[in-house]
């Protein structure tokens with residue numbers, strides 16, 4: 001399909017954008033239209049425009065936790081990917097806008113000898129996406145160091161303090177709103193100590209997790225169990241449908257080997273759910289969001 005790059009009120013948009021450009025699953029197909037605001041002003045303008053006119057749309061960051069279905073192809077998307085990164089430090093505090101990649105934030109914090117992002121630095125998402133998902137790894141969640149989150153809802157910008165926010169396991173209370181930025185309280189630490197933790201986590205990640213197109217863990221871990229273990233023990237490791245495969249390295253990852261489509265990935269998701277339920281009577285819940 002021909003890609004049309006254009007501008008709307010000075011905001012870049014791409015008609016018939018490839019899903020590969022907005023989701024790390026890289027599944028086949030195109031979505032109707034993706035807007036790429038360059039700053040918060042453009043982002044807010046679009047968000048209000050779509051909300052007020054009740055146009056089905058979705059704000060996305062790096063697309064590292066979303067699987068776009070045939071229904072999702074008809075949405076309008078606002079991607080924060082091309083926005084200017086904004087991060088400002090004040091003593092032990094830092095204010096970060098939604099579009100900043102977590103890895104970028106970690107590097108900046110390290111340069112300022114501030115600890116708080118080294119456990120989650122390997123997560124390939126943006127601050128907005130990570131807050132929405134309460135992303136976490138190696139025993140830490142992004143919500144731990146949050147002081148407040150600035151959001152746009154019903155055309156009003158508000159700062160919500162941590163004590164008024166509900167974070168759960170890969171879950172938050174941010175529904176029908178735009179996350180604009182957040183302020184974090186961090187801890188002064190020696191740069192070497194921060195970096196050692198990061199490097200240890202990085203090597204554990206590459207040892208345990210597969211490479212290739214994916215959205216990380218497909219399912220949340222049920223209480224007392226690891227979803228990967230349950231799937232593996234049903235003999236599903238390496239199972240393939242089309243060009244999608246349950247990773248033979250980590251059974252909670254579904255990899256798009258090259259050109260898988262939504263149906264291939266969805267088939268494997270359903271297969272894992274069915275087999276795990278049959279064997280353990282446990283209902284697996286998706287961590288990834290199917291749009």
Ligand SMILES: Cc1cc2nc3c(=O)[nH]c(=O)nc-3n(C[C@H](O)[C@H](O)[C@H](O)COP(=O)(O)OP(=O)(O)OC[C@H]3O[C@@H](n4cnc5c(N)ncnc54)[C@H](O)[C@@H]3O)c2cc1C
Pocket residue numbers: 024058059060061062063064065066080098122123124125126127128129130131132133134135136137170174177178179180214215216217289
């Ligand atoms: C290889 C790999 C490893 C991963 N490892 C981990 C891990 O260890 N731990 C973990 O928790 N996750 C992991 N993930 C999943 C993913 O990276 C995280 O969930 C991440 O936080 C998603 O951020 P994103 O910017 O890509 O969000 P997206 O996937 O773009 O969006 C996720 C959700 O956030 C919403 N959203 C995004 N930006 C905004 C905004 N500004 N305002 C309002 N809503 C917004 C979207 O609408 C969507 O509902 C991994 C993914 C991959 C590919």
